[in-house]
Amino acid sequence: MARSPTGMLTWSMGTRLRLSSIAVATNGKLTAKDYKTDQEVRWCPGCGDYAILAALQSFMPELDVPKEKIVFVSGIGCAARFPYYMETYGMHSIHGRAPAIATGLSTSRPDLSVWVVTGRSCSSTTRSTG
Numbered sequence: 001m002a003r004s005p006t007g008m009l010t011w012s013m014g015t016r017l018r019l020s021s022i023a024v025a026t027n028g029k030l031t032a033k034d035y036k037t038d039q040e041v042r043w044c045p046g047c048g049d050y051a052i053l054a055a056l057q058s059f060m061p062e063l064d065v066p067k068e069k070i071v072f073v074s075g076i077g078c079a080a081r082f083p084y085y086m087e088t089y090g091m092h093s094i095h096g097r098a099p100a101i102a103t104g105l106s107t108s109r110p111d112l113s114v115w116v117v118t119g120r121s122c123s124s125t126t127r128s129t130g
């Protein structure tokens, strides 16, 4: 496991966990800007994922859940870049396994607000990949 300049911990299997810049504060004081990261958003111009990202970043403060209690779990694909762009905890995991990882995390840490972000393929191919 190694730490990158952006504060991501990287396992050899390719999963990443964001640990950088988690502010300990309540969401009552936060705005959408507080959920944006310093990462360049790498989606195609006009991609619908931009609107989803912006909507979630705007919505998050209304949850009244501290940022350090929020986790976004993704699999692979374009949508799976989501955890890099949310200033919360997050894991970019493996194809079709985001729901399983999120379920395990949520079961072992019921105090967390766990979200799964996935595209159509990654959310529907769990069976075909075993």
Ligand SMILES: Cc1ncc(C[n+]2csc(CCOP(=O)(O)OP(=O)(O)O)c2C)c(N)n1
Residues within 6 Å of the ligand: 076, 077, 078, 079, 080, 095, 118, 119, 120, 121, 122, 123, 129
């Ligand atoms: C185990 C495994 N099989 C296949 C791939 C190749 N792969 C990369 S992205 C992708 C499709 C992702 O599509 P989707 O989940 O719909 O996400 P989107 O890119 O549309 O957001 C595939 C099959 C992979 N990375 N890992």
Ligand code: SF4
Residues within 6 Å of the ligand: 042, 043, 044, 046, 047, 048, 049, 078, 079
């Ligand atoms: S889903 Fe991926 S390939 Fe499709 S428009 Fe968005 S960034 Fe581009």
